[in-house]
Amino acid sequence: MISDMELHTVASLLRRGHSLDQLSTGLTLLAALLGLAQLLVGSVNPWLLCFSVVIFMLGVLQKYWAQRVAFDADLFQRMADSTQSLAERTYTLDQALTALGLQPVERSGRLWTERRHGALLLLRRQSLLLATQVVLTLGLILTSPWLTSGI
Template identity: 40%
Template sequence: MKMNFTVLSKLLQSTRGLLLSGYAAFAFSFILLLQPNSPGLYRFSALLFCVLLLAAHHYLSMRVLFDARLLDALAQSEQPLHEITADLDQSLIQLKLMPQAKAGRGWTERFQGCIRLFKAQACLLFMQYLVLMCLAFWTLTIHHQAI
């Protein structure tokens, strides 16, 4: 079971690369939105959407990295798993990071939750690049029409 903690922790730690890629997509999108031929309302709406995507991506990245660090600490702990789980649940509840109703869940369910967060982050990154491609196409279309 300890190996599951280590493997999932290492997978989740790749969140930094996803986040940096998301920042790159945002930067390129922002550059495309600076083009003078774009209508003002279009630029504002697209920029707002890009900022919201980036904010959601950043939040998910923080959550995933938090989970990765917790799993890493738990993998290195010498305490029995049931004690670690009880201590973790108590700490998360006291800090209001987890509702009381989620206490006592099995580790399979917790691992699946971590993987869902990681997949959600990957989906947000995909959406950021999709927006970037749409903006690039739009910019090329506008410049082509201007010529």
């Protein structure tokens, strides 16, 4: 049985996804500007353009996971703040999710530990996409011609 404090803790962890999303948004915009700048200048480096497109696409995927994580953060916070019993809260949540088509009927009544595991898995996916963006961006910077031209 999950406690209200655990629900609050999961909601708090999931809200950290917003910071990850902000960093990813910056990297995504940087990749878009880099790609567009090449097209506007007319000097297109295929590798640089490929890096830009990949970093941009990772940012778009990360944005999707960020929205899912934010949604779960709100749900966990709402569940933690409710004064109803956990069983009543779960039943009400499952009804709402099913009515909106966000959850199949057969997934109703899942344990909160399973829900917590799933929500934190989404946060890990979001983090992994951001980490990949960061590594590719650093790789792009370190292999760029402007660093080696002066040597």
